[in-house]
Amino acid sequence: MKISIYITGSSGFVGLYLIRHLCSYFTFDKYIKNSKIKIDHDIVIHLAGKAHDLKNTSTPQEYYQVNTELTKKVFDSFLASKAKAFITLSSVKAVADKVEGLLTEEHIPDPITHYGKSKLLAEQYIFSKEIPEGKRVYILRPCMIHGPGNKGNLNLFYKIASGNIPWLLGSFENKRSYCGIDNLMLILKELIERKDIPSGVYNVADDEPLSTNELIGLIAQTQNRNQKIWKISQSLIQQIARLGDILHLPLNTERLQKLTSSYVVSNAKIKAAIGKPLPVSSREGLLKTFKSFNT
Numbered sequence: 001m002k003i004s005i006y007i008t009g010s011s012g013f014v015g016l017y018l019i020r021h022l023c024s025y026f027t028f029d030k031y032i033k034n035s036k037i038k039i040d041h042d043i044v045i046h047l048a049g050k051a052h053d054l055k056n057t058s059t060p061q062e063y064y065q066v067n068t069e070l071t072k073k074v075f076d077s078f079l080a081s082k083a084k085a086f087i088t089l090s091s092v093k094a095v096a097d098k099v100e101g102l103l104t105e106e107h108i109p110d111p112i113t114h115y116g117k118s119k120l121l122a123e124q125y126i127f128s129k130e131i132p133e134g135k136r137v138y139i140l141r142p143c144m145i146h147g148p149g150n151k152g153n154l155n156l157f158y159k160i161a162s163g164n165i166p167w168l169l170g171s172f173e174n175k176r177s178y179c180g181i182d183n184l185m186l187i188l189k190e191l192i193e194r195k196d197i198p199s200g201v202y203n204v205a206d207d208e209p210l211s212t213n214e215l216i217g218l219i220a221q222t223q224n225r226n227q228k229i230w231k232i233s234q235s236l237i238q239q240i241a242r243l244g245d246i247l248h249l250p251l252n253t254e255r256l257q258k259l260t261s262s263y264v265v266s267n268a269k270i271k272a273a274i275g276k277p278l279p280v281s282s283r284e285g286l287l288k289t290f291k292s293f294n295t
Contacts, residue, residue, distance in 0.1 A: 002027045003192060006039045006083065008074060009047030013150050014089065017181050018045070022189060037073055039081035043192050046074045046088040051152075052115040060114040067118035072125050079129065085136040087191050088126070092141045092203060092265055094119035104266045105141075105201050123201065131199065138191050140184075142204040143265045146285065147181030148292035154178075157259075158219060158293045167216045169237060170229035172260035175209040177267075180285025183278040190274040197273045205265040206282040212259060218283065222290040 003026045009015045010030040019028050029041060031048070050058065050066035071088060078086045093116040095109045111117045123139055131137055146154050161167060183206055191197060210218075213229055220227035237256065244252035271278070280288075 003043060004029065004041040005043045005045055005192070006041040007031065007045045007047065008070075009049065012047055012049075013147070014145060014181070014184065015047045017147065017149075018047075018185065018188060021185055025189065026192065031074075037077045039077050039083055041081075041083055042085070044074065044078045044081075044083050044086045045188070045192075046071060046086070048074075049089065050115070050118070052093070052113070063114045063118035064121070067115070068121045068125070071122035075126055075129070079132065079135075084134060084195075085138070085191065086126075087138045087140065087188065088122070090119045090123055090139050090141045090201075091116065092143045092205075092263075094123060094141060098261065099263045099265075102264050102266050103203065105203055105269055136191075136195070136197070137199045138197075139201045140187070140204050140270075141201060142179040142184060143177045143263065145179045145181060145184060146289045148289060150181070150289065153258075154289065155293060157215070158290060161216050161219050162223065164225075164228070166228035166230045167213070168230050168232055169256075169260055170213055170216075171231040171234050171237070172212070174211055174260050174262040176212070176261075176263045177205040177209045177265035178282060178286065179205050180278075180280050180282070180289075182280045182285060186276070186279055187270060187274060190276070194274075200269075202270040202273065203265050203267055204270060205267040206280070206285060207267065207278055208282040209262075209264045210282055210286070214283075215286065218286050219290050222287060222294060 005026050005028050007015060007028050008031040010019060031037065048066065048070060050063050075086060092103060093113065094111055095107050096103060097112045097116060109120050111120050126137060126139065144153060184204060187204060216229055217227045241251050241253045241256040243249065
């Protein structure tokens with residue numbers, strides 16, 4: 001007998017991928033925006049959310065209406081239903097916008113943006129409620145999710161790094177964690193099917209963090225060309241970035257920080273919980289994503 005799943009955010013990148021790749025295992029009933037929430041299913045997967053606005057055109061209230069208030073409604077409906085498991089996507093940004101060292105689930109949350117704050121409020125609401133016996137609740141905190149067809153920061157980075165223009169920030173060494181969609185699918189499938197995985201908060205990331213310079217190499221590989229990385233003095237680049245703040249140049253201090261800072265996320269807890277290795281390495285997943293951008 002198939003497991004029936006009530007899913008929100010079915011038209012988003014993760015939702016579409018989930019339904020497309022797991023429909024042979026499970027049956028899905030999609031939540032339509034503005035419709036009444038009526039849950040009569042085995043599992044609830046709440047993916048609907050307001051993503052971080054790269055153009056900064058969203059109002060703060062938009063984040064709280066979707067990421068916080070909608071999550072409250074869906075979760076309350078889950079508690080009142082027969083469903084046995086609730087899975088929702090939060091974000092590592094609900095914990096920290098900058099990371100020193102390794103980000104684990106024990107890190108005390110201190111988000112800065114309204115996106116991160118709205119996600120954290122949803123988490124706090126969920127765990128403020130008493131979970132009935134027999135029900136399981138999972139909050140997943142993925143880092144940057146990527147895969148074929150995904151649009152976002154990684155797609156923008158790909159456009160910047162493509163072509164014959166050398167990468168000028170090669171003197172900056174950093175490490176960042178990413179989350180390949182195939183690895184996320186395995187984790188979701190395990191949480192859906194199994195009853196032995198404890199409720200709780202879990203970071204979701206690929207095994208190996210990669211540097212920006214390594215991403216440049218992977219992009220060059222997908223385009224069958226040699227990578228061009230120039231190691232210009234960091235102090236000179238920082239001066240140019242400060243000038244960019246004044247003259248509104250493409251490179252400013254905020255963008256430089258995003259391109260060169262480290263953000264390493266531990267996936268040890270979720271891997272221990274599922275007891276299986278992730279199927280796709282960081283490099284394999286990113287190569288697959290970058291190749292899809294060529295088409």
